[in-house]
Amino acid sequence: MQTLQEKINYDKTFDCVQCGYCLPACPTYETMERETHSPRGRINLVKLVAEDKASIEDLREPIEKCLGCMACTTVCPTNVQYGQILEGAKEVIEDQRSESGKQSKVEDFLFESFFSSEKWMRTLGNLTWFYQKSGLQAFANRLSLTRFAPLHLEKIERVIPEQPSPKARAKRVNHYKPDGPAQAKVAFFTGCIMDGVFFETNQNTIELLVRSGLEVLLPEQQSCCGALHAHSGKIDDSRELAKRNIEAFEKAEVNYIVNNAGGCGARLIEYHHLFDEGSYWYDRAKRFVSKVKDVSQILVEVEGLEFTKPINRTVTYQPSCHMTNVQGITSPPLELIKKVPGITLKELDRLDFCCGSAGIYNIVNYEDSMDILDVKMKDVCGTQPESIITTNPGCLLQMKLGIEREGATETMDAVHLVDLLLEAEPKVNYKFC
Numbered sequence: 001m002q003t004l005q006e007k008i009n010y011d012k013t014f015d016c017v018q019c020g021y022c023l024p025a026c027p028t029y030e031t032m033e034r035e036t037h038s039p040r041g042r043i044n045l046v047k048l049v050a051e052d053k054a055s056i057e058d059l060r061e062p063i064e065k066c067l068g069c070m071a072c073t074t075v076c077p078t079n080v081q082y083g084q085i086l087e088g089a090k091e092v093i094e095d096q097r098s099e100s101g102k103q104s105k106v107e108d109f110l111f112e113s114f115f116s117s118e119k120w121m122r123t124l125g126n127l128t129w130f131y132q133k134s135g136l137q138a139f140a141n142r143l144s145l146t147r148f149a150p151l152h153l154e155k156i157e158r159v160i161p162e163q164p165s166p167k168a169r170a171k172r173v174n175h176y177k178p179d180g181p182a183q184a185k186v187a188f189f190t191g192c193i194m195d196g197v198f199f200e201t202n203q204n205t206i207e208l209l210v211r212s213g214l215e216v217l218l219p220e221q222q223s224c225c226g227a228l229h230a231h232s233g234k235i236d237d238s239r240e241l242a243k244r245n246i247e248a249f250e251k252a253e254v255n256y257i258v259n260n261a262g263g264c265g266a267r268l269i270e271y272h273h274l275f276d277e278g279s280y281w282y283d284r285a286k287r288f289v290s291k292v293k294d295v296s297q298i299l300v301e302v303e304g305l306e307f308t309k310p311i312n313r314t315v316t317y318q319p320s321c322h323m324t325n326v327q328g329i330t331s332p333p334l335e336l337i338k339k340v341p342g343i344t345l346k347e348l349d350r351l352d353f354c355c356g357s358a359g360i361y362n363i364v365n366y367e368d369s370m371d372i373l374d375v376k377m378k379d380v381c382g383t384q385p386e387s388i389i390t391t392n393p394g395c396l397l398q399m400k401l402g403i404e405r406e407g408a409t410e411t412m413d414a415v416h417l418v419d420l421l422l423e424a425e426p427k428v429n430y431k432f433c
């Protein structure tokens, strides 16, 4: 049984030398202007709790207001493992909450049954389709009924993409082959929210991979990556989901495991951290992790891949924080965007500044999230793009919210990188393979 000090990673807090280099990189420090809401302040609070000089309750708010964007880790000169400190702090807060019986039944259902169930995700997509197509959405909006929805969901429902019909969803199969010889065999990680709400983008990902000369499998027993659970301190649940995915993808026997969501990818490449080094599951997790790639990493390596349809559009790129700061992927998406004929790419001044989406942060901390989004949108609007390209479902919805807040829906849209690349009609020139 771990002590509080072990669980909260007390030893790692000593790596912080209080230099403050992380302060300008931290979005919550910039918008909330409080030391306790900076990386350095949060680390100090963790240390005080471990030394019994502050209570877990003192830690709760600053930790819940942290985006987990990890921008602080990329500028830290002493390589403080802030991610592990944050995860430990969340676990301790969550433990205290469950001991006090304050967990809500809704939360239990969401984490234990909803996100981890492919059936529930399909139901979510189908119900949203019914809401959109039956006239209910138009009726609710006409009478402003959506204002009664909890957690600012009335803002979010407006930016949810059009859903495919249940019939279209049911058409998906588990194995796709390219026309020519396959350059590699990959398994596609579909994700929970990605498959529930961005099913079309997932289908486009499969088509993009196949048209890029790859054989694609969809392992049936795969599940949610567990990122949302880990961000909420539910480490045991996250570990169980990791085991489920490791088993499902082992059976597929592929060269790579491909995902199209920066947040999911960041969780998948850290699966081994959930197990004791040298244990049976640690070794299996390491083998799994060695195969994980973002779709952009795979595509830049495909020989002879070209985009044949010009897209005459000015775009900017909003990277996913977890893709940049945890996975360390920065150039592949930009290389691919530049490969599309006709595109004018205008880069943001503050690429590393989080958009404020951060998993479900924009739902549970809506006002704070909007303050951060407004900073981001100032930078975005400075580039005057017609499209904002993203690589993560949360960022995509947040950018759509940002466009609405700017009143720019007539002139600007937000699209996933995959959707842009498929629109540009990819083709593999096999003579170069």
Ligand code: SF4
Binding pocket: 015, 016, 017, 018, 019, 020, 021, 022, 023, 039, 040, 043, 072, 075, 076, 077, 078, 079, 080
């Ligand atoms: S940059 Fe690193 S060492 Fe410096 S205050 Fe921030 S976390 Fe601590």
Ligand code: SF4
Binding pocket: 025, 026, 027, 028, 029, 037, 038, 039, 042, 065, 066, 067, 068, 069, 070, 071, 072, 073, 082
């Ligand atoms: S993870 Fe992001 S929000 Fe949290 S302390 Fe680090 S920079 Fe600030």
